[in-house]
Every structure is written in C-alpha cells, then in structure tokens.
Amino acid sequence: MSQVTLAIPSLRDEQIQLRQGGLYWVALDQPSDAQVLALQFLVALSAQHRATLVWCGSNPEDRIGALDDQQGPGQLRVFEVPVPAMRSALESLPSELRRAAVAPGSQVLLMLPATSWQSFDTLQLQQWCERMRHWLRERGCTLLVLCHGQASSLHAELVRLNECLSGLAQLYRHDGGIRYQLHFWHSEQGVCGAQAFELQSLASGFGVVRDEQARPVPTRTDDQRLYLAQRSVLESTSTLSRQWKVFERRIDLLQQASLARAASVLIAIESDQQVEVLSRDLYALRERCGMALKVVVREMEPCLRYRDERLLMSCGANIIVPFGVSLSRFFSLVDSVQGQLWNRGRSGNDLESLLKRLRAPTMRGLLPPREFLSTLDQIYADACGEIEHQLLRLQPPPSLTIEQCLYQVTLRRFGDIATVVEGVCYVFLFACRSDGLESALGNICRLPWRSLFSDCQPLADLGELPRVAFLHALALPHEFRLAPDRTEATPRARSDLNAYTPRQTSPAITDYCE
Incomplete structure (x- = not known):
C-alpha cells in the first residue's frame, strides 16, 4: 500500500508523510484553503486506502465532489456534524467512529472551525488528543485535523502538546504569499521541526515556491555600500x-x-x-x-x-x-x-491582482444581508494577507432599538459596510488594523460606541457568521438608516475626529482606521 502524505510537491517525504496511528494537526486561516488541502490529501490516497471525512461548519462537498473514479481512496465515507453538536461530537469522536464502523487502517480527515475548541481548556484539549491517539494506535488508523480560522491561543496550546501530536503545522496567507510553517512532524523517515516554506497555488493544490532567498544575487554585488x-x-x-x-x-x-x-x-x-x-x-x-x-x-x-x-x-x-x-x-x-x-x-x-485586492470595493453604508455576505465572500476569497480587515458583531442594549443605534453610525469610507440580521448589527471595516479598532469605532459612531452597543465581538472569519440566517433574511425595513454623512460638525465632534485622525483628509476618504 502506498504511503499517506499531504502531497505538497517539492517537500521531502519526512516533511509530509503520515505514519499509521498518528494524529496530525494543520491550522489554516481560511476555510477555502482547508478545502484545497483536504482535496489534495484525498487525491493522493490510492485505491487500496479507505478514508472517512468528518466535517463541520465549512461545506467541502463542492471540492470533494471533484474526485473521480480514477482518483483518491477506494472508499470514502462522509459525515457532517452540526455546529451546535460539535462539542459533544468531539468528546465522543472515538465511540462515534467505532459506531460508524470505521475500518482498521483507515485514514480519518477531520475538518472543523477553530471556534469548535473555544470551550476546551488546556487540560481538556490534552486529554482529547491522548484519547484520540490511544484509539488511533489501537485501530491502526491515522487522523489528520484541518482546523480553519484564526486562533492564536489554541495554537499556543497545541505547540506544547508535542508528546500527544505526531505533527503540527500552520498554513496562512501573509504579505501576498502563502506560508507553511512546520513546527514538528513525525514520520517513518524520522522527525522534522522548525521549518518554513513559501507555497503557491497550483491546479493540483498547494506547491512549494522556489526559495528565492537561496537564489544567488545576479551579476555584481560590489554596490552594496552604495x-x-x-x-x-x-x-x-x-x-x-x-x-x-x-x-x-x-x-x-x-x-x-x-x-x-x-x-x-x-x-x-x-x-x-x-x-x-x-x-x-x-x-x-x-x-x-x-x-x-x-x-x-x-x-x-x-x-x-x-x-x-x-x-x-x-x-x-x-x-x-x-x-x-x-x-x-x-x-x-x-x-x-x-x-x-x-x-x-x-x-x-x-x-x-495585488492592486485589486488592496483597492476598496466601490460601496459603503447599509446593505441587505445577502449583498453584505456576497461582498465579504468576494473580499475574503481574494485575500492574501497583505492587509487586515475588521468584521464585527455589535449587539444593541435592551434599552435601545436597532433603528436608534444605526442612526448614530456613519460609514464614510468605501468598503465599510453594515447590515442587520436577527436584531444584531454586523459591520465590516475595510483595511482596518486590530490596534486601530477602538479609534475606528469612535469615528463611525456619533455617540460613544459603548453607549450604543452592549457588546462588540470581532469575528475571525466568515465562518463565524450565521450564514443560513443571512441567506434567509428579508430586505431591510425602510426605517433602518445610518446617520447622514455630514461634513459639518459641532466643535466637540471635530475635536473627537481630530483625536483619531491627525492627518487631514476630505470626509469622503477619511482613513479613521490608522
């Protein structure tokens, strides 16, 4: 039977092989990248392999459906876990796999959002890994976890679990590139650790870009002090x-x-x-x-x-x-x-393509839920990590209606949009750093934002949006309006604005996220 690997071209065997009975974990920022890597992994399996896919949150069926009779494992079984049941499903995963009659020697692929682990503390996460490792060794199976979404605290805990995990890696987009950080990886070839690679998107999935830093500098270098x-x-x-x-x-x-x-x-x-x-x-x-x-x-x-x-x-x-x-x-x-x-x-x-990604969409203000969602789908699909955006869930307090809160919000920059779903306001701020969020909220709200909203929850990615609710939401009522964009302001308002935006620009292009 052929070796099981992540199938990333140009990486050595010891960097991508999965050994029998091993628990491997790859953290990815974007659900779409998790789907690409999942398909790449499955396509590389031979007809002699049997595989089980368990997924939650981000539907991989479109990509997995690309498998034909000539590709991938001889048997592939697919199971979906509803998001509300994710915690209990994870806790009982060994028994659930046994009940599903997962055959010995199978390859198990688990795809789920990082938010699934929010309720696990460090000890519970360790105990889960130990239980899974025991079951995998007992059944001769291999488990690959593809966990999507930004979760730095989860990753910090995983790094310390090197005795429970057979491998840990990260795949993320940054400064226009795709980075693959290998923290440690056990295979039949030995142990690898602390290695980084730049990847590129290929028709077959992800591949390694030639290491440009190792490329000799052409012609002369005697001008380095010029x-x-x-x-x-x-x-x-x-x-x-x-x-x-x-x-x-x-x-x-x-x-x-x-x-x-x-x-x-x-x-x-x-x-x-x-x-x-x-x-x-x-x-x-x-x-x-x-x-x-x-x-x-x-x-x-x-x-x-x-x-x-x-x-x-x-x-x-x-x-x-x-x-x-x-x-x-x-x-x-x-x-x-x-x-x-x-x-x-x-x-x-x-x-x-770089200019397109960094150029704000030519829309702003309040949008219907479906249009809001489709706009974000396009922005996040094109994202390569050059700039940071902020996606916020703003909960009005019981003392105010959503109409009252909205009328105290002004979105002046192109690319800054908002919508309302199930009585909650969602705001997207294009090209806004996390360390500038407080200033940004102070500028888009005419009143102190903490008096308008009882809770402000930054969302790591689109997977945290209630997508079904967005798709079934009706058009916004006509009384839902944002505050008009007025260039004139009271002396107090001008003072607040200058405190957040020391650089003087016209109101239509004010960058209040600096």
Missing part, C-alpha cells in the same frame, strides 16, 4: 561621502537604481496621489534587480494610509519611514536594513 537618494529625503544635508549619489528627480533615481543589485535606494513620497505610480515603479524595480536591493521610502508629508503602506511594502519597499521622524533617526533606519533581503513573495500574483 546609496542612491532623492535629494528631498536628505533635507538640508550636504556632507555626504563618495558612496552617496543624489538625484533631484525620482525618475533619474529609478533609472540609476535599475542598474544596481544591492545598493540602498532612498525615495521620497509627498502625496497619496503618488502611491499607485510609486508602487508600480517599485514592482518593476524588484523584477529587474532582485531582492538584495534595499528600498527605503520616506514620507515627507502625512499622506500614507495603512493600505498605502502595505501596498508599497508588497511591491518592493523594505521599510516605510513615517512623517515626523528626525533625519538622524532616518539614517539609523537606513542602516537597519543593510544586509537585508526583501522576501515578501508574490506567489505568482501579478501587480494588477
């Missing part, structure tokens, strides 16, 4: 060594930089209108010169928003120096990137 700078980033400094070349115009700087390989390139940006043009220039520069070039972008006026910074970093900048940093500190930051390789892998994504 500094190419736009004059404005140096302010009034004139005492520079021979290693410095200064250019008045950015176009001349970029032309010279295109001939370099490991030099430091210092570029100024004065307006948000320059962001997309500069991002294209940096992308082309990286394509031509490689990763040893050190690109430093200095903000000369307060113009960059969160998504602008992420775009420039994803296109080629090593570091963004914000407005207000002193010249001496600026030089220190330039020194800090010496010897650094830019390693924000693009995983085959072109510039246009």
Whole structure:
C-alpha cells in the first residue's frame, strides 16, 4: 500500500508523510484553503486506502465532489456534524467512529472551525488528543485535523502538546504569499521541526515556491555600500561621502537604481496621489534587480494610509519611514536594513491582482444581508494577507432599538459596510488594523460606541457568521438608516475626529482606521 502524505510537491517525504496511528494537526486561516488541502490529501490516497471525512461548519462537498473514479481512496465515507453538536461530537469522536464502523487502517480527515475548541481548556484539549491517539494506535488508523480560522491561543496550546501530536503545522496567507510553517512532524523517515516554506497555488493544490532567498544575487554585488537618494529625503544635508549619489528627480533615481543589485535606494513620497505610480515603479524595480536591493521610502508629508503602506511594502519597499521622524533617526533606519533581503513573495500574483485586492470595493453604508455576505465572500476569497480587515458583531442594549443605534453610525469610507440580521448589527471595516479598532469605532459612531452597543465581538472569519440566517433574511425595513454623512460638525465632534485622525483628509476618504 502506498504511503499517506499531504502531497505538497517539492517537500521531502519526512516533511509530509503520515505514519499509521498518528494524529496530525494543520491550522489554516481560511476555510477555502482547508478545502484545497483536504482535496489534495484525498487525491493522493490510492485505491487500496479507505478514508472517512468528518466535517463541520465549512461545506467541502463542492471540492470533494471533484474526485473521480480514477482518483483518491477506494472508499470514502462522509459525515457532517452540526455546529451546535460539535462539542459533544468531539468528546465522543472515538465511540462515534467505532459506531460508524470505521475500518482498521483507515485514514480519518477531520475538518472543523477553530471556534469548535473555544470551550476546551488546556487540560481538556490534552486529554482529547491522548484519547484520540490511544484509539488511533489501537485501530491502526491515522487522523489528520484541518482546523480553519484564526486562533492564536489554541495554537499556543497545541505547540506544547508535542508528546500527544505526531505533527503540527500552520498554513496562512501573509504579505501576498502563502506560508507553511512546520513546527514538528513525525514520520517513518524520522522527525522534522522548525521549518518554513513559501507555497503557491497550483491546479493540483498547494506547491512549494522556489526559495528565492537561496537564489544567488545576479551579476555584481560590489554596490552594496552604495546609496542612491532623492535629494528631498536628505533635507538640508550636504556632507555626504563618495558612496552617496543624489538625484533631484525620482525618475533619474529609478533609472540609476535599475542598474544596481544591492545598493540602498532612498525615495521620497509627498502625496497619496503618488502611491499607485510609486508602487508600480517599485514592482518593476524588484523584477529587474532582485531582492538584495534595499528600498527605503520616506514620507515627507502625512499622506500614507495603512493600505498605502502595505501596498508599497508588497511591491518592493523594505521599510516605510513615517512623517515626523528626525533625519538622524532616518539614517539609523537606513542602516537597519543593510544586509537585508526583501522576501515578501508574490506567489505568482501579478501587480494588477495585488492592486485589486488592496483597492476598496466601490460601496459603503447599509446593505441587505445577502449583498453584505456576497461582498465579504468576494473580499475574503481574494485575500492574501497583505492587509487586515475588521468584521464585527455589535449587539444593541435592551434599552435601545436597532433603528436608534444605526442612526448614530456613519460609514464614510468605501468598503465599510453594515447590515442587520436577527436584531444584531454586523459591520465590516475595510483595511482596518486590530490596534486601530477602538479609534475606528469612535469615528463611525456619533455617540460613544459603548453607549450604543452592549457588546462588540470581532469575528475571525466568515465562518463565524450565521450564514443560513443571512441567506434567509428579508430586505431591510425602510426605517433602518445610518446617520447622514455630514461634513459639518459641532466643535466637540471635530475635536473627537481630530483625536483619531491627525492627518487631514476630505470626509469622503477619511482613513479613521490608522
């Protein structure tokens, strides 16, 4: 019988093989990635294998249905567990598998959201792993857990359970790339641990991208102590060594930089209108010169928003120096990137797809539940980790109606949308960092948000939305309205707004998530 593996091309056998009786756990941020890896795993099984799929929360049938008679295990049985019954189903999983007559030597695939483990404390999680390991060894079966959703506390507990787990890994999207972090992995070939890989999406699933950091830097590297700078980033400094070349115009700087390989390139940006043009220039520069070039972008006026910074970093900048940093500190930051390789892998994504992902949808405000859900489905399906969004569940207090709460909320930025399902308000804030959530809520609510909502629960992913309720919800009543977007404000309101948004922009494009 052939070996059981995760079937990720270019990884060695000892990094992907699953041994009989083992319990392996892979944490994935996105349900769609879990489905891709599940199909990849099943397709790699031979006709001699028998497999059982147990899933909860994210329906994999569309992808699993892609299996044909020539692919995958000789027998595949599929079981669904309702979300409310997940806790009890997990606790009784060995007996449930026995009752389902899972044959000895079978491959068991368990797909479920990370929220399924919220009610388990550390000891209970350990005891569950130990019970499963005992059952697996007794029956000669192998269990692969694909757990989707962001849950840092769960992962921290799993890392400590290396004596109960045969393998632990993470697959997540970050800075436009797909990262695979192998923490430890036991197989018939031995033990592996603490290894990281960059993956790419292939027609067959996930594959390893060639390690660009190991690629030799082309042509010459004798320019690594050369500094190419736009004059404005140096302010009034004139005492520079021979290693410095200064250019008045950015176009001349970029032309010279295109001939370099490991030099430091210092570029100024004065307006948000320059962001997309500069991002294209940096992308082309990286394509031509490689990763040893050190690109430093200095903000000369307060113009960059969160998504602008992420775009420039994803296109080629090593570091963004914000407005207000002193010249001496600026030089220190330039020194800090010496010897650094830019390693924000693009995983085959072109510039246009990157720009599309970071560009906010051309809608804002209150939407019907179905339209709200379809918009988020598209945003999350295209996401590759360059920027962070906030999806919130806001519960009105008993003393207020949902209509009263909504009328105190203003959504001014494109991409910021809201809806109401079963008396609960759901808000999505595009390109908003988690550490900026408090400021964002303070800006979208005309009154202190804690007086409008009794509970604010950030949701890790779309799997935490009551999807069935969204799909069956009717159109919103006409009396459900958000506050009008007024440019005029009382002195108190202007003071609050300035406290959260020190950079002055027009109301229509205010980035209150900075």
